[in-house]
Amino acid sequence: MGEKKWNATTGRWEIDGVPITYRVTWKSIDTGEEHVRDFNDIDQGYDFYQLMQRDAYSIKVTWDHVPW
Structure with missing residues (x-):
């Protein structure tokens, strides 16, 4: 899995071109x-x-980054 990068076009963080969901x-x-x-x-x-x-x-409240 690659690094988290900002996509200025979409205004979202991505990993390998896949937007991160929180x-x-x-x-x-x-x-x-x-x-x-x-x-x-x-x-x-x-x-x-x-x-x-x-x-x-x-x-049991959790916070995750998907697809991480």
Whole structure:
């Protein structure tokens, strides 16, 4: 896998020409259901990740870069 590079044409980070998706996963303590939400924008994704970390009804919150 190559290095992360900025594509000025699309305005997104890419690895080997593939746009990076920022993924937040968490588990609801009420239902036990696992959730996944993908973001194209790193700032929006990370803000949501921080919000879910503080959420009283969410556990096992993770932040990932896909395709990494």
